[in-house]
Amino acid sequence: MTLHNTAVLIRRAGIGSFVGIVSILLIVILVRVGISIKNSLYPPIKDPPTQTFGVLSPIQFPKSVVDNNFTYTLRTLSGELPTDFPDRLSVFPIVKNQPNFLNLDRVKKNVASIGFVSQDGTVLPDTPLTNPFYEWNEQKDFYRKIIFNINSFDFKMTSSYLSSLTVLSAKFISNEQDAINVALYFLNLMGLTPNDIDLTKTTTQDNPAHYVTYPELYSIKSEAQGNILVTADKLSQTQVIRVDLYQRDVEYDMNTGLTEGADQKLHLKLPILYPQLPYSTMSFWVASGPSGAMVTQAFFTHKNIDLTNADATYGIKTPEEAFAELEGGKAYIATYWGSDNNIPVTDVYLAYYLTEDTQDYLMPIYVFEGKNGFFAFVSAIQ
Template identity: 35%
Template sequence: MLTLSQATSLTKRIAKWSAIIALSIILLIIFVRVGKTLKEIIAPTPPPPPTVSFGKLPAIEFPNNSFPQKITYTIDTVTGALPKLPDRANVFKMGEPNPDLLALKKAEQKVTGEGFSQPAIRISGNTYQWTDSKSPILRKLNIDIFTLDFTVSSSFLSNQAVTLGTNLPNPDNAKGVAQSFLSNMSFLYEDLNLEKTKTNLLSIKNSNLQPATSISTAQIIEVDFFQKDVDKMPILYSKNNSSTMNIFVGGGENQAQVVKSEFFHQTISSQSSTYPIKTASDAFLQLRRGEAYILSSQKDEDVSVRNIYLGYFMANKKQDFLMPIIVLEGDNGFVAYVSAVKDEWINK
């Protein structure tokens, strides 16, 4: 039988070795973690390859370049070098409208909220036309009852109140007119970023719309809506400061009114897959070879590229995927797009 002194001595030895073992385990864990950290610094583990779940993708259908000038490009970024872009980006599947036997009735309920109360006339396929019989400019709305894309036309070019700019609002109020127009028909979609809404001042010359220099010379205000960023990257369109969702606001005898519209909106689904993308150097080389889509005319023969970043391209017609692009910006409003997904993953 242990004496009290023996029991005390045994207890001290057990406590000592328990402390040594516990400390050894803690130190071992620390050494393993430090080792892993050093290993990742010296030789980082490569990320898993892009998932490419959609297989080869269709090529982005940029509009034809209308500015074939021969331009010399140089790099003039803040750092003096091209930025390092990520090696991959998400490609998103676009949403598809669901077949609906009540589509015509639902569309009719939407458009009557904005005064298009005359019975619908079928124009072709899924497109129907409604008329605003009380409008002095004879507004007509054509809408695809499944996609809900629409256009508005009218005789505004020959309307005296419009051509004189009577009750033409300022740009901020024109935004409100356009938003109310969409809201009344339940077309003010949740994926729109209203803070990005832009306006363009237009005048009427020889029955055509052209840019106006100031609000005092404007007769029409174009309001363009833009979708929210995706993966912290902007959605971009084929024209500078414009989108595929525009409302044209003019004056009127009593108040401002929507006189014209071309509204094409596609929903982006949550289904996505990563794809390998080109480097900034690849994009700059394509630009120099004339293989980029250039958005604006360029009077200068020399362009300094000052900014390069990633975005997503939204066309003005149906597309199956939302795909990334590399944007190159330069002096005097120069903007060019290059498809970002590597060529081996694009169907030619």
Template identity: 25%
Template sequence: MATLTETAYYTRQGIKYGSIGLVGILVLWFVGTGVVSWWKATHPAPLPPPRVEFGRVADITFPESGVSVSAYDLQTPTGKLGKFPDRMLVLSAPSKRSGFLDADRAIDLASRLGFLFTPTQPSETLYRWTQSDPLPATLDVDIVSGHFTLKRQWQADPSLLVSKRFVSEQQTIMDAQGFLRGVSLLPADLNGPKKVSFWRAQGDRLVETISLSEADFVEVDMFRSNYQIMGEDKEVLAEYGFFTPDPEEGIVSVLLSGASDIKQKQIIEVRYNHTEVDYTLTGEYPIKTVETAWEELKNGGGYIASLQGDKAVVRRIELGYYDSGGEQEYMMPIYVFTGDNDLVAYVSAIRGDVIKTE
């Protein structure tokens, strides 16, 4: 039979080694949990294949560039092409179909723009209005798409070159937006970047100048708002811009004079090529690797939207969407290469195995 001393000794030993064992178990548990978490973070489970909801889609048809590149040089900050996702969303931009109300909608649009007379019809889908007061003007409307061009002959009123009242670039942007809002032509997604350019009269034509103080007219080009990918907590996970065939031209542009008395003399020209996009209807598609896109560009693929000279020095690569300014079934992702001498080049990003073949 153990003595009281022996019992106390073994009790102390049990507590000692039991405590050591418990600490060891806790350490192993925390270390093991950390190792598992690290392994999961560094070896994430592969994503399921892109869903390709719209099936095979037609590839982007770029316009003729007319620019010849003799050499490409990659000079990004890291000297590398960078890392990009393996998939992107294709956005639905359903084409408008011809219908019985096309003419009525075009006539209503013309009325809002101040053209009240009966139009001529140069083609099946084109209506043309003309007016002579307060300035000779022409309005061409595609009755199916709703795209239009409005031009007033500023040359008919020399006073426009004298009574200039430009306050600031921001005020001119607000004036252009106010005009579009007043005729119900300022959709919510036409709130992206704005480009302001300055123009002066030289004979009967306009030439670009460098400052507001020298300008007889100011043009505001408007681009579509960036498309944002939102997380569960409403944080922005990714953001992509929209790029037009001419990077300097928005899908909507407004040329304004400095006149302040008559609105119809202030708005000199409007080019409106906004296409509706259904941002709630998207499809997930696989995209090319940036290495594939880079090789395609160097081998003469893609589209050179802008370049002064014949040598392309690439400083930045990003993903975005091609906004053609025309009817297109989908807004498609592109790789955008930018760099020296106003270089802007596009390569279609959708992988070839999900592109329609003729």
């Protein structure tokens, strides 16, 4: 075979390959167009959401942190609202602890384990409040006060730590990881450490998820009205470290309602968000105690979620409908530290919402995120 013949064959092979590739692309395009036309003329059969729990009461958001008349501009990566959200999401029941005559005895052991005891080691006397709340008061050191819900085992502990010379000395404050360990040990002493905590949300510095926070550093500043916490820039200035714990993302396979095809199940993984971002409802203030670092203040509300079944589905608003509610002033503004009334919305996503208040179901929300710490929530259920 001559060199000329070889060149001709190579050119023909190249042309053939090109024609083959173009043919394949045309076939793929034609198939997709055909499927699109078929779906528009004969939409896939889709069952409606199950609405297993009947009509749900709407989410009761707290009062927004600001009540400005905002205007909004989409500044997402695409410049548009998401187009790939499902038309439904699963709703999960919150597990309710039943009242029990033994609960008060259990809580007495809890408060005794963290030092609410008299000199002889017996638990301090309790003060009954409005059922199911009980209070214990410590008359030494930081004068701690703890109020327990003896049904849910949620609690709030406060103290006079801001004026304590022991706290001001910062003798036993070391770093953020040690503060996390102190907070976990505090919960472990009472046997209240939840099994659905995602510690990586607390331990990750510079987390790209802006709705969580690495432990925050504070120093104590003296003012005429009393001592207050102010943000500290470095550990050498720190007297108090705040630690927040977060629950794991909700991950499940949801029935899409389609009766045939490969898309009958959709895998979802959505975060749980709380009312006062970037904080949770499980917060601990760690400072120097008489003999080591200790929790001087804590607010703990944790809800157990029954995630065993994702079949309870409810229709959700479209992104356009949720954005219209945001523009209409019907969203809950969770946080914003800016001054501009025009908010560039940089991200839109779905999440679940948990509050400190009584809640029967874990329900989804739309989250609109913007600059200067802007977060707005819109209930997603139609």
